[in-house]
Amino acid sequence: MWWLRSMRPLQRAGKRIYGTFHDTLDQLTGIQKRELLAHLAGECDPFRILSIKKGPGTHECPNLIPSAYCSRLVGCVCHPDTMHIEWIVVHMGWPRRCGCGYWFELCPIAPL
Ligand SMILES: [Zn+2]
Incomplete structure (x- = not known):
């Protein structure tokens, strides 16, 4: 029975x-x-x-972002010296280009 494996007696101050x-x-x-x-x-x-480490990020070989949904918010640190993140929404089947030139595309994964 499933509940037997989790049963254990309690002890407090010897009682x-x-x-x-x-x-x-x-x-x-x-x-x-x-x-x-x-x-x-x-x-x-x-x-x-x-x-995720960015790859080539070209239109022909975009950075693949795993997603279980039809869209996902993606943050891109465009340049290593900058202190902000550029946020873009990427939709399934529609690659999107960040302002720095990198392309992102969603790849479907099974939901958790
Ligand atoms: Zn960027």
Whole structure:
């Protein structure tokens, strides 16, 4: 039975308290549970929010941005010396060019 593996007796100040704690995995639901399962499976970036190194970024070979949705907000650090990020919205199937000249395109991934 699934609940037996998470049962453990509690002890406080030498006295045994009868009760159980469930594992966090048993208490979570929805997106939090899927995120924890992805972390347990070894996926360190399940939402694909870590920065991506820019490639050539030409129109023929744009920088591919993973997205599970039809559009995504993409931040481009146009020049390494600048202190701001240029934000652009990229839609699926429509490559978009940043002001610095780099092209970005969404590549579909499965949602979490
Ligand atoms: Zn840019």
